[in-house]
Amino acid sequence: MKFFIRTFGCQMNLNESEIMAGLLINDGFEWTENPDEADIIIINSCSVREKAENKMYGAIGGYGKLKEKNKNLIIGIGGCSAEKERDALLDRFKKIDFVFGTRNVIDISNLVKRAMKGERFADFSDKLNEVNYSIPKRPFSKHHAWITIIYGCNKYCTYCIVPYTRGFEKSRPIDDIINEVEEYNKNGFKEITFLGQNVDSYGKDFGDKKPKLDLLIQKSAQFDSIKRIWFMTSYPSDITDSLIDTIAKEKKAAKYIHLPVQSGSNRILKSMNRRYTKEQFIDLVYKIQKEIPEVTISSDIITGFPSETEKDFEETVDLIKKCRFERINIAEYSPREGTVAHKYFEDNVPKHIKNKRLQYIMNLQKKINLEENEKYLGKTLSIIQEGKAGKNNTYMGRTINNKLIIFQSQEKLNGSFLKVKVNKVSPGPLYGEIIEIINNI
Structure with missing residues (x-):
């Protein structure tokens, strides 16, 4: 069947x-x-x-x-x-x-x-207690593997349904995860991504209440075939100094962090039950940018959260200008039945205002993206080819800091390390040509 x-x-x-x-x-x-x-x-x-x-x-x-x-x-x-x-x-x-x-x-x-x-x-x-590394899988990629390391979320942001659909945080045993990494290593996989609704909370439920994502990265980096280690999605207040230090020092650790902020207004952040302030978030971003060379950071923003004023929105714009994200996932607030916000907050920001604010942020981010991407013009970057990007033998790949590059190539090079020279930039991808195929890296 x-x-x-x-x-x-x-x-x-x-x-x-x-x-x-x-x-x-x-x-x-x-x-x-x-x-x-x-x-x-x-x-x-x-x-x-x-x-x-x-x-x-x-x-x-x-x-x-x-x-x-x-x-x-x-x-x-x-x-x-x-x-x-x-x-x-x-x-x-x-x-x-x-x-x-x-x-x-x-x-x-x-x-x-x-x-x-x-x-x-x-x-x-x-x-979940029966989940282990030996469970059969059918990876949709031949060189990149997803590995879920923690299930659920304990944060209960007022707009979010996830804690109610995924349950409390539950980390997989570290040895079991490393066994799974080893299996992918034996099968020649070059990249792994650790997954969780709140991935850098991994291990806090083991007893000592200390997150252990840094330890996972260090242990996984010991396998020869594994060349890049990614993780997502992070919660700002769970990012530790040790994790930042590990990413900075471990050459296989991707120099990229997805760090959702949602708003730049402290009043709205409190209403969202986000457990940090605008100032704390900006300080964290500056620390990451200072300690991890060439790091890129992306984020999530919600426009039109209940009671969001023009002043609140301006605070968000200010945060974006200061942090200069690599990318932003932007969404207009929509009430999700079963959440605190749906039950207690009036959805009182008009639809056209939500959309106007969303469009403003999109245009601002495009400008920032273009300015950041211009730094790569003429440079030769090391990427892993991921697959097709369009018609006419157009393929895509990423650098270790998550810069997406589009170029002419062949399917047989999927999963290969390439050196690509950037000839053109845009607010989105970079565009280039293959300079060298790297057999060993």
Whole structure:
């Protein structure tokens, strides 16, 4: 029987889809990239924003129509939206066969077999204690691996649904993670990315309450095949001096940190239940930029959070100008049912004001991006080719500080280290040409 998985949302969802695919293949099922020929369709959903959730609903409707051609088609829904909606999805969509949670992904084969026997159900059991490095996976890349090291989040930002859909923080044992890194090393993988809703909180639940992401990076750097070590997503107040020092000194550690700030107004940050001030955040950014040469930092911003005034917005603009991020993910505030903000705060910033502020930040960030990218014009940079970037043999790759470069190449060089000379810059990617193919690095 063939299965198809549709993934929405973050890199953790992608990693969980890789795990589900690996488990199903190991159990005799066959992967297909064509939902029309699938006997089993699994939707791995996201609930961070309303737009992502609406995509899930659209997918349910679209795949549900396939049951008119194949009455034996099985449709399962997992991920954060499934955790949030639970049994309501079965009540609302009659063509769904089963719904499962964010903490029992590794039970996917049993869930599918139950559905094949005609059972229609929702299962939100917690199987995280059974997660280990030996679980089969089907990585979607041949040179880069996602590794989830911590599940859940304890921060409870007032706008965020994640703590309610992912549960409390739970770190995987460090030896188990290192065993997984070793497996990827044996298979010739060159890059790994450690994942978590709050990745630099890793290990704080072990007893001594000390984060251990720095130790993970140090241990992982000992493997020869692994050349780059990334991590995401960070929480500002959990970044330690030891982590900064490790990134600065360990040549395999990526010189890039995604550090969401959300707002530059202390009043709004407090209302969001973000546990730092604007001043503390800027000081942290300056410290990172000072101690890690050529580091790049990206961030997240929400415009139009309840009661955000023009003065609050100006504080955010000021922070962006001072921090000069590599990239910003910008979103207009939208209430998420089940959050504190949805329950207690009035969504009182007009839609057109939210959008106006979003557009202003986008234009400001484009200007900053172009100015920062101009520093690379004419330089030759070392990158790993990731894959296609468009038509006509256009490919892309990244530097160790996450600068994206587009160039002419061939598919056989995917996963290869290349030296690329930058001939053109834009507010987005850099553009260049291959100067050298590096066999050993």
